[in-house]
Amino acid sequence: MEIITSHTNADFDSLAGMAAAQKLYPDARIVFSGSQERPLRDFFLRSPAARAVLPARLKDIDFSAVTRLVLVDTKSRNRIGRFAEMLGRPDLSVHIYDHHPFLEDDIRGEVERVEPVGATATLMTEILAEKGIGLTPDEATILMLGIYEETGSLAFASTTPRDLEAAARLLRQGADLNVVADFIIHELDAEQVDLLNDLLHSARTTAVGGVPILVATAERAHYVGDLALVVHKLRDTVGAGVVIAIAQMEDRVYVVIRSRMPEVDAGTLAAVVGGGGHRSAASATVRDATVSGVETRLLDRLRATARPLIRAHQIMTAPVKTIEAHRTLAEANDLMTRYGVNVFPVVEPAGNGGRLIGLISRETVQKSIFHALGNEPVETFMRTDVRTASPDTPLSEIEESMIEHNQRFMPVLENGQVIGAITRTDLLRAMHDFFLRATTPEGLPVEEGFPSRAIRRNVASLMAERLPGPLFSFLRSIAGLADRMGTQVYLVGGIVRDLFLGIENLDADLVVEGDGIAFAEAIVREVPGRVRPHKPFGTAVVVLDSGLKIDVASARTEVYETPAALPTVELSSIKKDLYRRDFTINTLAIRLSEGEFGRLLDFFGGRRDLKERTIRVLHDLSFVEDPTRVFRAIRFEQRFDFKISRHTKRLIETAVAMDLFHRLSGPRLFGELWLIFEEADPAKTVERLGDLDLLRFIHPRLDVSAEKLRHLARVKEALAWYALLFQEPPVRGAPMVYMTALLDQLEEADVLEVAARLSISPTDRGIILLPRRTAPSVLRTLSRRPPPAPSAVYEALSPIPIEGILYLLAGARPKSAQKAISEFITHGRFVRPPISGDDLTTMGIAPGPIYRRIMAELRAAALDGKPKGREEAIAWVKQKYGGSENG
Known part of the structure; x- marks a missing residue:
């Protein structure tokens, strides 16, 4: 005879597991090992779906004839009633299907499928799918009841992705959610409310190893069903992290344990009194015991094994x-x-x-x-x-x-x-962190992007998902190195911010609480690469042979002796290192250690501001100490489509009123403008600079009109077009094109004043000034009717650097001028004479300045389509200059 059974005080997950097991063992009989919870009894009385399961009566079973015992949702010998008596028989085969972890005294089976999912019903659904065994709608409904009850309608912390996938599979097979709602969602009856009242009045909190434990007790002369439901209500009412409820009913003591704290494993604790379960929920039924005796045993076990939750x-x-x-x-x-x-x-x-x-x-x-x-x-x-x-x-x-x-x-x-x-x-x-961990409902989802409540959380899985594999592996490896060196190492800066925003960022910055250079040197002893230290600043750049580039710095703080001055740097802690940064969104750090790899540090509300898409300074003197932060605030606001907070905007206005920006050195201000012009859409940032009256610190007559913004937008289009050509990039790049366009409304004397103010180099001044000076005549030439010959276009544009040509392209009108410039960029500037100086020497022409004149004339002729090829070019030179002219 084959028997399928589960734990005493059976619930819907027990029933679901037994119903599914009967599909695997069609000759086996389902038998309850003891009592059932009241919702399950109601299900058999009220629901037509119950006809899918026909359990046999325990008293009708001939125990001596049982050759196979199939256990579902349990493996505790203390929770299977009389069936425990047959364990150990040599002719008995035991098969186990469960989702609770193994405990020391658990039954072991010939067949064991024990996996960490939220419900046994989930495991059984997967097994049936593996074997291609279908379900009727009633059977699917019973398994869905098991999943929903055990996972709190897929909301408990113990819920796994597999539970949701199993529920979806059951729904496709006809599970009726109306039936599920009828039996899973229910309120307390009068007896349960009375029991809850007694538990509330008896509840007291005791700290064990720094963890608050709520202990509640009650006694009843008769049995009151669903103690677990009552305890859920108790926990939700008082908001406790760990609840131990002990109730004497008739001749037994019932124990229900619920834990939201990782330091307390409910299943292990319940095993002390013969019960079981998993980390967050467990129960036990104890005979021949008293409430006080059971309480003492449980608390003694906690005290013997507890470790302080948080240390100094x-x-x-x-x-x-x-x-x-x-x-x-x-x-x-x-x-x-x-x-x-x-x-x-x-x-x-x-x-x-x-x-x-x-x-x-x-x-x-x-x-x-x-x-x-x-x-x-x-x-x-x-x-x-x-x-x-x-x-x-x-x-x-x-x-x-x-x-x-x-x-x-x-x-x-x-x-x-x-x-x-x-x-x-x-x-x-620390207290708030502890409170949140103790009171966060099991159903609260773990947000990968923007967790809004927890102060500390682990983002290792998010790192694995969003960081490139080689970088993630490297960070994993240096976590072990940090532990061996006895130092704390953190991933900080923009890469952490962009991790939450889902933006690729390969600029990895590490901060070390200690000697950053020593840590960088230790890295390259373990991973092939080289290190470039900068000892005055306590920083180093690590370049790995794999191509990864890592910036390493010692944790430091900054002291500003005067407004807008460069800071004095001193070694400090990670917290102070983060406090010196510009905005809250850039203050996030991730610990890199074996024990706490991926732990996120958020001292200043950075995650909140990422979620609310807000740029916020850390303290009120931030812009006084470093006015360049104003430009960064605007740059980040436009890059991420965030908003500068109202208070931060007021501080910007105060900095403008105090004229702090004139104290900035030219190179620092030019550096910030350069970064703005490297953004994807600088026009928006320039417009915002104008809104906040900041352009006057570049030059008092500089402003932003609608036409200026359109011109900057055309510069963006010209640069994007040029990038698609995959030609050699501009010598100084896009920023100089934007700078030229920004300043083109000013007189040349004003531009020279700006160049002096920003300490712009003579080379860059030439890039700005030359197209300004030549633009009127060049554009007149290119706009002529009929269009000028290619050689004339070359003569007009060739002296101008490519940055200036792109500036002219952005401002060129009409279309014919744009076409002439674009053809010069794509073709004309690359045209070369068909012959070389060696050919001229062979022809008997003595070297000298005439070579340059001949080559220029040949290039112009080639641009205009004549002569064609080398032979015609040689003939043309001979005809015009003869064979021995010295010039």
Whole structure:
């Protein structure tokens, strides 16, 4: 005899698994091992679809005659009732189909299909499809009930893509979603509401290893069905990350565990009392036990195995600026302003060990200076009752110390030395992260592009999907290198921003908390390549033999001594390194380490602004410190079709009113304009510069009219046309063509003034000025009727660099002039005389300036179609110059 069974207190996934198994074992009988959940009982009473399954009664089974036992949705010997008695018989073959992971004491089978999907019904649907076994609509409906119940209507975190694919397959085979809705979506009855009330009133939270565990208990003289449903309501009501519900009903203790925290595996915990399940959901039924006894066993197991969720070294800011005890309060005030900090750890002089002895706050410093005490040493008024943390101090202890003792800044010490600090911002971020992880519903999807809630998340899968394979493999390899060197390495900058925007970007920038050059040199010892270090800046360029180019830098902070000046750079932490950047969208970083590869750091709301398509500065003095950021803000706004935030726009207007841009050096301003002209559509950016009154900082008479924008658009068309020719690129490229067009409304004296202001080189000045000077006469020549001969076009255009010719093409009218210029670009400028100087020598013509004149005349003749070929050219020269003329 063959028997198909499942766990006691069977649910729809049990029924679905058994129904599918009967398609695989048509001679087997379905038998429930024990009770069923109430929705399942209702299904048999109310739904015509239940006729697809005809279970036998347990009491009618001759256990001694069973030769094959098929287990679905379970492999726990404690959850199959009397069927456990036959395990171990040599004549019994056990086949197992389940989606729960194996636990130590689980039954092992001759056949095992155990796979990590959201429901056993999913696994069975796939197996039937593999074997080409079809389903009736009623059977498909039963399997769909199993998937929907077990995955929370495909919304629980345990749901996999395979569950959705299986549901789609069942829908195609006739599954009735109306039936599914009738039995999956249901409210609590009066008894369950009363039970929920008792659980809520008994609920208490205890921290185990820094993880809050909600424990709720209740007792009933009679059985109340669907405890799991009640516990779901409890969890959703209180928003707990881990819930342990224990209910005494009749002579048994029922346990339901739900976990949203990766630190607590519900299935492993339930196994302590003979139950099972998976990481996020598990249950157990315990005989001969008490509620308090079961609770003690579960919590003892948690305490024995728990590890602190978050430790100080994971959330601290490092390195931290300190001040020696003998320094004055006035010096402390200057340093606080210089570095933008509010608290300094006070340390002994380095010669005395440099140990922490107190804290001094900005408030104390400024009040002391107000009272004319600025020359006093900081140790005079420092706070000495300071609570500190070690690198391994758990978050729960840090939280307690900082909140209960009103300490806004907690130094992290190792061997008495300050290695970092936890600020209120660090603490709030860690607590908020923990709260989100504990309360995010299981059904919340993991957004690959723009996760809106989680502070920390892993984007390794997104990297694998969107980065080129060689680059992703390289990043994977250096993660191991970083761990071996004991340093933190991050992927930063535009490549991370563009990863979320879905834009290809191969410019990989790495930031190292430590010696960036040493890390770059270590890379090329492991991966074939070469390194170019720049020691004054702590940066290096790694060029791999594979062609990959990687920029490596030490994490650093910048101090601006005066507005618009170049900054002083000092080594710092990743957080401060990101804080020095221009806009929030450029502050995202991805950790590259074996343990946390792909972990995203977002200290400043960069993902939010990417999602909201907003350009936002990090702090209010950003444009004062570096006015070039205004040009970058506009460039990014137009490139990505974002909007500058209202506050950032106000700061731009303030910078304009303060005339900060005149403090910029010419090369820096020219560099920003060059980058603008390298964009896909510079005209939009130039228009925005005009809107914000920024063009006057290039020249006060420079503005943007509608005609100017049309001219810039025609420059774009001309450059795009030229690019399609695949000819040699312009010597200086597109930016010089745009620059010439931008300045063409100005008088030549004004253009020279701009060139001096921007420190434009003499060569580039010539590229701008020559087409301006020649444009009127050239365009008159090219517009003549009848059209000029090709030789005349060549004479007019050949002295002008290609950038100037493209500028003329963009502004040329009428069409005949455009045609003449385009024919010169594609053909005329490449025409050469049919003979060479050697031929002239052979003809007896003495070398000299006459060679140049002859060759020019031959080129002109060739352009106009005569002479044709080498022989005619030789005859033409002989006729005109004879055979021995010296000129």
